[in-house]
Amino acid sequence: MSNRSLEKELKHYFGFDTFKTGQKEIISDVMNGRDTLGILPTGSGKSVCYQLPAMLAEGVTVVVSPLVSLMVDQVKALKAKGFKRVTAINSFLSQEQKKQLLSQLSHYKLVYVSPEILQNPLVKERLKTLPISLFVVDEAHCISQWGHEFRTDYLKLANVIETFNRPTVLALSGTATPEVQKDIVTQLGMTDMESHIYAMDKENISFAIEHVEHPNEKLVKIEQLLKYQHAPTMIYFSSRQWAEKASGELSSNLPDKRVAFYHGGMEQSDRLLIQQQFMNDQLDVICCTSAFGMGIDKKNIRYVIHFHLPTQTESFIQEIGRAGRDGKHSISVVYYSPSDDYLPKKLIQSELPEAPDIQKTLNYLFNLYQSGAKLPVDELVQQELELTETQWRFIKYHCHQHHLLYQQTIVFNRDKWKDFHTFLTNQVENRFQYKMAKFSELISWVHRQGCRRKSLYQPFQTSLKTPVVPCCDFCGFDWKNFTFGQKEAVMIQQDWNERLRDIFLLGDKHE
Amino acid sequence: MRVFEYILLRCINSINGERTAAGIYNLLVGKRSSQTLQDAHAYQLTDFFAIYKPLERIELFHAINQLKEEGKIFIKSEDERPELTAYGNEHLGRLSNEWEPLYFNGIRLHEKIGLFEERLYLYIQTITNMKKGNKQFLPITDRNDILRWVKMNYKANKTHLMDHIHSIYHELYSLLSEVNEEEAAVFTYRLTGAGLIGLSKQQLADMFHLPVHNVHLHIQHFLHHLYQAIENKPGTYPSLSIFVEEKETSHLITNSAQKTYLFIKQGMDLETISERRRLKMSTIHDHVVEMALVQPDFPVSLFVSEQEVKEISQVMDELQTNKLKSIHDALRGKFDYFFIRLVQARMQHQKSEAKI
Numbered sequence: 106m107s108n109r110s111l112e113k114e115l116k117h118y119f120g121f122d123t124f125k126t127g128q129k130e131i132i133s134d135v136m137n138g139r140d141t142l143g144i145l146p147t148g149s150g151k152s153v154c155y156q157l158p159a160m161l162a163e164g165v166t167v168v169v170s171p172l173v174s175l176m177v178d179q180v181k182a183l184k185a186k187g188f189k190r191v192t193a194i195n196s197f198l199s200q201e202q203k204k205q206l207l208s209q210l211s212h213y214k215l216v217y218v219s220p221e222i223l224q225n226p227l228v229k230e231r232l233k234t235l236p237i238s239l240f241v242v243d244e245a246h247c248i249s250q251w252g253h254e255f256r257t258d259y260l261k262l263a264n265v266i267e268t269f270n271r272p273t274v275l276a277l278s279g280t281a282t283p284e285v286q287k288d289i290v291t292q293l294g295m296t297d298m299e300s301h302i303y304a305m306d307k308e309n310i311s312f313a314i315e316h317v318e319h320p321n322e323k324l325v326k327i328e329q330l331l332k333y334q335h336a337p338t339m340i341y342f343s344s345r346q347w348a349e350k351a352s353g354e355l356s357s358n359l360p361d362k363r364v365a366f367y368h369g370g371m372e373q374s375d376r377l378l379i380q381q382q383f384m385n386d387q388l389d390v391i392c393c394t395s396a397f398g399m400g401i402d403k404k405n406i407r408y409v410i411h412f413h414l415p416t417q418t419e420s421f422i423q424e425i426g427r428a429g430r431d432g433k434h435s436i437s438v439v440y441y442s443p444s445d446d447y448l449p450k451k452l453i454q455s456e457l458p459e460a461p462d463i464q465k466t467l468n469y470l471f472n473l474y475q476s477g478a479k480l481p482v483d484e485l486v487q488q489e490l491e492l493t494e495t496q497w498r499f500i501k502y503h504c505h506q507h508h509l510l511y512q513q514t515i516v517f518n519r520d521k522w523k524d525f526h527t528f529l530t531n532q533v534e535n536r537f538q539y540k541m542a543k544f545s546e547l548i549s550w551v552h553r554q555g556c557r558r559k560s561l562y563q564p565f566q567t568s569l570k571t572p573v574v575p576c577c578d579f580c581g582f583d584w585k586n587f588t589f590g591q592k593e594a595v596m597i598q599q600d601w602n603e604r605l606r607d608i609f610l611l612g613d614k615h616e
Numbered sequence: 617m618r619v620f621e622y623i624l625l626r627c628i629n630s631i632n633g634e635r636t637a638a639g640i641y642n643l644l645v646g647k648r649s650s651q652t653l654q655d656a657h658a659y660q661l662t663d664f665f666a667i668y669k670p671l672e673r674i675e676l677f678h679a680i681n682q683l684k685e686e687g688k689i690f691i692k693s694e695d696e697r698p699e700l701t702a703y704g705n706e707h708l709g710r711l712s713n714e715w716e717p718l719y720f721n722g723i724r725l726h727e728k729i730g731l732f733e734e735r736l737y738l739y740i741q742t743i744t745n746m747k748k749g750n751k752q753f754l755p756i757t758d759r760n761d762i763l764r765w766v767k768m769n770y771k772a773n774k775t776h777l778m779d780h781i782h783s784i785y786h787e788l789y790s791l792l793s794e795v796n797e798e799e800a801a802v803f804t805y806r807l808t809g810a811g812l813i814g815l816s817k818q819q820l821a822d823m824f825h826l827p828v829h830n831v832h833l834h835i836q837h838f839l840h841h842l843y844q845a846i847e848n849k850p851g852t853y854p855s856l857s858i859f860v861e862e863k864e865t866s867h868l869i870t871n872s873a874q875k876t877y878l879f880i881k882q883g884m885d886l887e888t889i890s891e892r893r894r895l896k897m898s899t900i901h902d903h904v905v906e907m908a909l910v911q912p913d914f915p916v917s918l919f920v921s922e923q924e925v926k927e928i929s930q931v932m933d934e935l936q937t938n939k940l941k942s943i944h945d946a947l948r949g950k951f952d953y954f955f956i957r958l959v960q961a962r963m964q965h966q967k968s969e970a971k972i
Contacts, residue, residue, distance in 0.1 A: 177758055185752045202760075205888050356822065365819060372670055374734075375816035377756050382813045384754070598823060601792065601801040608740065608809030609785040610747055 111136075115153075118160050119186070125150045127303045131275070132157055134299045135239060140274045142245070142289060142298045146305035147279040147426030148402075152179065155241040155275055159215040160188070164238030167269070168217045171244050171256055173197055174396075176217040182402070183215070193217035194228060207231045220247075220258035223265050237272045240265075242293065245276035246419070249288035257502035263294035274298075279426065280305060280419040282564055305422060305562065308570045309429045312557035312577035313584040314439045323412055323440040324351055328358050329585075330438070331390065336407035336589040337383070338390045341424055343413035343448045345370050345394060351412065352392040362389045369396035395420070404431040407589050411439045416449045417543040418550065418564065434574045436584060441551050446544075453540045456495045457533050466490055466500055467526060474515040499536075503529055556580050619837075620829035622711040623664060624679060625700065628689055629708055630659040633699040637680045644668040644676070646726055656723060665722035667836050668829075669730075679829070719841040728861070729839050734759065736859055738766045741808045743781050746770070748810040756808050764883025769858050772915040783855040791842055791853070798824065802834040876903040880918075901954040908961035916962045920955050927951075928959040 111132060115121050124132075131143045131154045145151050159166035170176045176193040183191045190213045194206060210216065210231055222228050242248070248259035266274060276289050276298070290298050317323055331338060342348040345368040352366035365388050367379045382388045384403050391397065395415065409428040415421050429435030458466070469490055473480065480486065487497045504510040507525050509517075546564075553560050557577035562569060575582035599607070606612040627640045635655060642652040646666020656662045680698060683689045688704030691697065700708065734757050745753045755763060773780045792800040802824060808814040815823065820831045843860060850857040861878070872895075879889045890900045908914045916925070931946050943956050 181754060181758065185754050187752065205885070208887060209885070365816065371816070373758070374756070375818070377758070378808070378814050378816050379819075381754060381756060381808075382815075385811060385813050387813055601797070601804040602789065604801075604804045605785070605789060605792070605807075608744060608804070608807050608812055609781060610744055610810060611782075611785060 111157075114161060115157060118157060118188075119153060125153075127301055128153055131301050134301075135273060135275050136161065138273050140295055140298045141276070142286065142300045142302075143275065143277045144281050144286065144300075144302045144305075145277065145279065146303065146307065147423050148430045149303070151243070151277050151279065154277060155239065155243075156183070156188075156215065158239055162214075162238045164236035164272075165213065166215050166239040166241060167232065167237055167272075168215065168241040168243055169220050169223065169259075169262065170217050171220065171247050171254070171259075173219060176219070178401075180217060188215070191215040191217075194222050195219045196222060203227075211235060220256060220262065224258065224261060229265070229268065233268060233270075237269050240269060240272045240274050242274065242276040242289075245278045245289045245293075246281045246285050248292045249281075249285045251282070251285050251288060257498060260292060263292065266294065280422050280565070304566045304568070304570060305426075306558065306566070306569050307426065307429065308572045309432055309434055309574055310425060311434070311436045311572070311575045311582050311584065312439075312561070313436065313582065314441060314551055314557065314578065316551075317440055317442045320347075320412075320442050320444065323442065324354055326440060327351075327410060327412070328355065330410075331355075331359060331362060331408075333591055334408075334589050335591050336389075337386070337403065337405055338408040338410060339397075339406055339427060340390065340392045340410040340412050341415070342392060342394055343415070343452065347412065348392045348394055355390060355392070359390075363387065364390040364392065367391055367393040367397045369394065395424070401427065402430070403427070405433070406430070407433075407435050409435070409437050411437075413445060413448060414439065414441070414547055414551070416452055416540065416547075418547045418561070421547060422561070422565075434589075436587070438584070439551060446548065449544050450541070453537060453544065455493060456499075456540075457537055458492065458496045458500055458529075459533075460530060462490065462492060462496065463500070463526060463529050463533070466492075467522060470504075470509065470515050471517065471522075474517045479513040480510065480515060499533075500529070503532060554579070618711070618826075618830055619715060619833045620679065620827065621683070622708070622715050623667075623833070624683065625688065625704060625708040625711065627659075627661055627664065628683075628698050629700050629705070630661055631655075631697075632659075633692070633697045635659075636696045637677060637698060638673075640680075641671070641673055641676045645671050646722070662723035663718070663720040666726035667720050667722045667840075668832060670832070671829075675829070718837060719844060720837060721840055721844060725840060725843060729836070729843065731762070732843055732859055733835075733839050734762045735765055737806075737808060737814070738762055739769065739859070740784070741810070742766050742770050743773075743777065743784070744810040746774070746777060747781055750810055753810070756814070761883040765881060768881070768883065768915050768918055771917050772913050780855060787853045787856045791845055791856075792838075794845075795838060795841060798826075799834045799838055802826070802831055803838045806835055872899075873903040873906045876900055877907050880904070901957075905954070905957045905961055908958055914961075916958050920958055924951070924955060925959050925962065928956055929963055932960070932963065 111129060112123065115124060126149065127143065127145050128150055131141055131145075134141045135154070135158050143151070143154055145154070155166055155168060170179070173193075173195045176195060180191050180193045192206060192210075192213045192215075194203065194216065196219065198206065207227065216232075218228070218232075223232075242259070242262060244254070245259075247254050247256040248262065249255065266272070274293060274295065276293060278285075278289070281289065286300070286302065290296075315326065317326065327340065340351065342351065348366045348368050352364050355362065356364040365379050365382070367376065367383075371379075379388070379391070380397070380401065383391050384401065386405075392412075406428045409425045411421070411424070415424065425437040428437060469486075470480075483494075483497060483501075486492070487494060490497070492500070501510070503525075507521070507528070509515065509522065509525060550557075550560055556579050558569060558572065558580075575584075575587075578584055603612075623644075624640065627643065631639065639652070639655055642649065643656055643661055643665060644667060646652075646669060653665075656665045680689070680691075683704070684691055684698070687701055688707055689698045690701055692699070738755055738757050741753070741756055745751075757763070792804065802820050805820055805823065806814045817828050817831045817835075820826070821828045824831070826834075842856070846853045846856045846860045850860070875893065876889055879892065880886075884892070886897065886900050886904070889895075890897045893900070904919065908916055920928075928943070928947065928951060931943055935942055935946060937943065940953055940956055944951070944953060947956075
């Protein structure tokens with residue numbers, strides 16, 4: 106296909122005149138049947154790299170995506186744009202819905218799947234009968250245990266690709282160190298992939314870090330910062346309680362700002378409303394946990410503030426990548442207090458099983474073995490053993506690796522099980538140390554003297570673009586006195602009948 | 617706490633020290649246990665069954681505690697069963713004057729209200745966006761069955777969209793005028809229109825200086841009121857009546873076809889219906905055609921595109937026949953008989969309209 110027509114297709118399907126950096130190169134390779142690895146920074150239109158080929162190719166495009174919420178958002182966004190032939194298969198569907206969907210699967214051009222659901226024999230068999238022309242691994246860093254999120258089910262993808270008659274493979278990630286990039290290729294069972302690696306530094310983001318004594322001080326600082334700004338702002342927290350507390354205080358102390366919180370513990374309908382208000386510029390400031398923002402494509406976010414840091418640099422880079430998608434000046438601000446180290450440590454611990462958990466799990470499996478039972482579904486096991494999803498996934502993966510489990514069957518061998526206990530205990534410790542080291546890396550960035558930009562991106566790339574905005578507080582950016590300007594906020598409470606008229610677009614304003 | 621307080625006091629009063637706070641919790645969240653259902657009937661609290669599904673246990677205990685501290689109830693320590701004090705009883709009388717009549721009918725509506733609510737919100741979001749010319753917008757629900765239902769009903773009404781929007785507005789306005797100002801305001805701000813997204817419960821609580829409990833109950837109460845008003849007087853609220861399952865549908869349609877129609881309205885596709893109902897696809901097709909014949913506004917477009925309708929009807933006009941086989945042959949077998957019959961059904965309505 107000639108390049109000119111690719112641009113025409115882009116215009117036709119997405120309404121864009123030109124490709125963003127890297128998109129065209131990746132799409133051309135994919136369309137020519139070459140296995141491709143694409144590393145593109147967050148917010149640079151990664152998904153177009155497979156969505157466009159999916160529209161143009163003869164067969165079906167299967168996309169493996171690790172997050173159900175992300176999948177749902179993507180399908181919704183595509184449908185809103187008018188692509189109807191897109192769907193998602195995930196574990197949230199009821200048995201009946203799944204059956205219905207599978208029976209109509211040939212109707213779709215683009216099918217999102219979770220890595221777990223690909224292990225479901227029914228789904229796998231059905232997909233095998235389709236003419237799959239492109240197999241996409243989104244968030245491909247999940248396949249590497251050196252990546253910032255390791256998903257054991259990703260390791261089974263190489264096998265899946267073979268059973269699907271070896272379609273063209275496209276692996277995509279927003280943040281992957283060179284080490285992880287190599288790992289992706291190997292773990293997917295590829296020998297040769299076209300690589301398109303693009304630098305992830307954003308030339309329109311300025312950086313600032315401020316150290317404070319106590320978390321409460323941060324709120325005061327944020328108030329001062331936002332008081333005279335007209336700038337859509339995201340503030341990241343690592344706990345739901347903090348997000349709610351901050352939202353409450355900021356709204357009462359900044360009465361002309363529209364502030365709300367968002368986290369995974371809210372009712373689904375409320376979550377959707379808040380998300381859309383923010384997209385629709387009905388909110389100025391959103392206090393959120395990492396649950397927010399995966400599928401959000403808001404262009405004009407000016408501030409991404411970290412009240413708490415995530416547990417690693419990769420996540421941090423991903424989160425600030427939500428700022429300034431319109432290419433205009435945006436600012437990343439980190440507030441750090443010494444007590445901040447506590448939360449991430451707890452978070453990392455909660456993702457890994459503890460020593461008693463391991464013993465408890467082995468006892469549980471042994472009892473099942475003795476009674477001749479098979480392993481029940483994950484949710485039940487988690488409940489029974491009081492393990493989180495990530496903890497159980499971790500144990501289960503290693504049980505499979507060490508042949509304690511064969512599919513749902515428990516295989517017993519006294520010596521082997523003893524060794525396994527020792528092995529797993531060590532493994533937990535290693536994983537914990539590794540994660541803590543990743544966290545320390547980010548913390549040491551906060552403490553480092555020198556240009557913020559340089560030291561942040563150093564592990565990922567050799568050279569940096571020249572920023573088109575002030576670089577960072579260290580390089581002389583007077584961020585505390587900087588302002589995006591002010592706008593009179595409109596936050597008038599109307600009579601309900603006026604509001605009703607506005608909703609229905611009736612009355613003078615709308616006629 | 618007001619409304620929430622009133623409901624709690626009512627429950628405590630009716631239960632009269634015979635159940636613990638956990639029993640009240642089970643009632644309000646609508647726990648599916650025979651004990652809870654039995655209690656609801658025995659203490660005449662069926663109206664409140666499942667009116668507060670997202671209530672958290674700890675929240676209820678906070679509220680109960682507060683009532684205790686305010687001296688409105690006492691709890692015998694040995695069995696943890698709350699009872700009203702004399703003061704509490706007096707207070708309940710005052711609240712009753714303030715809040716009655718309440719229109720909750722939980723036991724009958726609890727399974728319908730959630731669907732009703734989501735359909736209503738999405739439908740208003742959809743028609744207002746269409747009016748504004750926004751063909752692309754992000755729906756405020758993720759549920760596919762709701763999306764399909766809304767799409768179908770929108771299609772059925774899009775030919776007279778402006779009038780339709782007006783009448784939905786007027787019907788809603790008149791029903792909102794019947795309830796107290798606070799409830800009307802909370803409910804109105806919950807709605808999403810084109811470019812105007814509704815508020816979350818926490819935001820509504822902040823805006824109207826209410827506890828979140830009351831926000832939830834106001835919304836629920838209005839939904840119950842709305843549902844029953846429409847159900848009782850579909851003639852007064854013809855546009856809103858699409859949201860309420862008819863007590864009985866047109867007698868012209870067979871029972872079996874009605875069932876199929878119900879499934880279609882829920883957004884199910886024909887294959888699934890045929891599987892579900894263990895009926896042959898041809899029977900389901902018969903049902904669809906039957907309904908298309910009886911109901912002038914049946915959304916034929918769910919099954920055949922405008923283009924296809926045009927193609928088929930052209931041939932029918934040319935041949936001046938209703939003989940399926942001739943039409944089918946003239947189209948060289950391009951279309952299934954089902955499609956041709958549907959188009960026939962639709963043309964029949966157009967003809968009768970033309971005559972009038």
